[in-house]
Amino acid sequence: MARAVTTQRKTINTAIAWAIGLLIFFPILWTVLTSFKTEAQAISDPPVFLFFDWTLENYSIVQERSNYMRYLWNSVIIAGVSTIIGIIIAVPAAWSMAFVPSRRSKDILLWMLSTKMLPAVGVLYPIYLLFIKMGLLDSLVGLTIVVMLINLPIIVWMLYTYFKEIPVDILEAARMDGATLREEILYVLTPMAIPGIASTLLLNVILAWNEAFWTLNLTAAKAAPLTAFIASYSSPEGLFYAKLSAASTMAIAPILILGWFSQKQLVRGLTFGAVK
Amino acid sequence: MGHISLKQVTKSFGATNVIPPLDLEINDGEFVVFVGPSGCGKSTLLRLIAGLEDVTSGTIAINGNDATMIPPAKRGLAMVFQSYALYPHMSVRKNIGFPLKMAGISKEEAEQKIASAAEVLNLTDYLDRRPGQLSGGQRQRVAIGRAIVREPDAFLFDEPLSNLDAALRVNMRLEISELHNSLKTTMIYVTHDQVEAMTMADKIVVLRAGYIEQVGSPLELYRSPANLFVAGFIGSPKMNFVEGKDAEAEGAHTIGVRPEHLTVSKTSGQWKGTVGVSEHLGSDTFLRVNVEGLEPLTVRADGEVELYHGDTVYLTPEPSKLYRFDADGKAI
């Protein structure tokens, strides 16, 4: 493992890896840069990379014109609330399966996973119809519930894999010490699983934030989050590169930062614990 | 008060029957050790008493009251786990204070009890550390401290010393014994190590495959083991067993003789053999003697005895210390 590597080899590795890394990252970088250009510079020929007149104008225009704040707020609500409700429902469920396993636990876990694999388009109309009937179309409540439900299996799974690593002895010790079930979960399990719960939270905020199928199909003006807001830029008339870039940057920046924090847990979450 | 009584208790996990019908009385203030080979159901039995597992049938009474269906927290028992099971996110102070917090005891009173437990266990300087920053022995003490503050009717220990190194184990053994002497509370202690059982117990319960083979004080078990299993399990080094005509001569199927009840001579005796291995410990010498027609015999000889590999020796058992067993392994 720890073997001396020639500096030359390391230099070559570094050069190649950085080149590829930057190439992959370039679309994001370009978007961010363009967001600080004027519209004219954004489509100048040849393109300018760094030497342009940096401006924040696009950001203020996007905010003023499109009510960006409301979309942002909707995104925050949908991602935040759906994740919190999801965790509140999932912690007890994961506790049950991790610490009181029965013959059926495994089947239930796999079945939960299978609901995640249901193609959304297969149930699009029923959900659409139910939403109309219940007056949930284009409402934050409805969308939050749907997003919570589509991510619930992942939350349960992630928590389950984290709980599995906690020795059951400690929970039994709490029980012997006189803790009720609620106290055992609140004072012992939860604090011990905080890192796991935090990464579950993070990953689910990311997934909920980026969820596009249901947000595009179930919202119009009122409850539309950022995914839908960005999609509205696809009409050719409203197209201005610098403003598109500013809106895009604002839409992805928060999640990009969260994502970088959660990259380690991402693997576990997205593979349902099959790869750690 | 800490009287525990098990009546016809059984436990099965699915189809596997781990504890067959079992009766046991544990008196107030007793130090009872469950001993037996690993996998024989000691932990299961302890967990049944603790209430961490349900009995399949039978009843468990604590201080005369039926506790069979009472949840663990309400049984008035405290448990020390093999893994210590400390709360890693809490300081030593919070760990020890956790049962008090659960019992809703006031801050000041809890603080007092924590301080006195820490005093007894030499933990006063470590109260603000996390379990992760403590040595194995200190963690063990915290686990004991957490049990003490509850002032339980009985302490349950599940192999509490098996994760410690040999020297520390001897120390902790003494500390636990001293604790029992000063608290005079019932203690039930599970171990697979007969030395721990012999040194600590008032009463030993020898278990095999869930069955109680014998119950008695250490010396009773040593002096009059009920069967081959107990005879072989209690005492160190292990008892020698001889079958065949030597046994028949004594009117038994098997005879047993402890290593310390064999006399060694260089000139004459009942069995002639050659020394295989000789271990000179200073105080004692352990000899492994190969006798023709028998299993190798272990002998505990005087510390200064000058016998080495290949020497010819004669062994004679003390007639009054001979154990006789029938074909079923029962003592005669």
Add this chain to the structure above:
Amino acid sequence: MATQHSRSAARLMLAPAVILLLGWMLVPLTMTLYFSFKKYLPLRGGDLGWVGFDNYIRFVTSSAFWPSVMTTLLIVGGVLVITVVLGVLLAILLDQPMWGQGVVRILVIAPFFVMPTVSALVWKNMFMDPVNGILAHLWKAFGATPIEWLSQASVPSLIMIVSWQWLPFATLILLTAIQSLDSSQLEAAEIDGAPPVKRFWYITLPHLSRAITIVILIQSIFLLAVFAEIFVTTGGAFGTRTLTYLIFQRVLESQNVGLGSAGGVYAIILANIIAIFLMRIVGKNLDA
């Protein structure tokens, strides 16, 4: 661990999650099945009665069906090949000693966090636009005629956009898997005189096979459902109508719910076939 009391508590605490997911699965699924056997046109007469397997037959015999299956296979297959091959190479590269490994890792993973609508729009306008896109500038710089990516090479363009989004996922998982490879195996092989290519082929790749299978299965599920990227870029035109998109159009655009539901049932069956394989692997992992 398990007493009667804790078992009943466990059942109680599991119930909300199970009931919610059961409802989420069964209610719409039953409705989809119900609609799939009906002629149901909400805007043109509503429920026009039972039609048996008519919708199922019409869905597969419509002229749009086979092209959409082809497009789906092309996109899913293309993205899988690109992400797995590049993912393995990138994972190996990132596992080498270098300076700034953490930063490179972050750069490579970043696209995964970009919401689908943003990545689709950025690629469509700022990279693939035949006049102002970066790629057009690049083509011109080499004296070539810029390509109208999303109309002339629509499917490869989509493959490219979606691959960019999913390459980080494959890389990250494969990198994790590579890092769990016991390096003494490789060293032993090196001492035995195996050249790097052979070491890769006989040790690294077999070690990665499980991770690769997982990447393929999970990505398949998500790739079959690719929607926003098409919605934002071509709207299903220029031969980019996948099965998912076709069903979406039948249901919401032309409001032929019966027909779309039959398509939905096909999509569910298809996803389940893949899901069974994935669950086998995950399930095995549960026992370990």
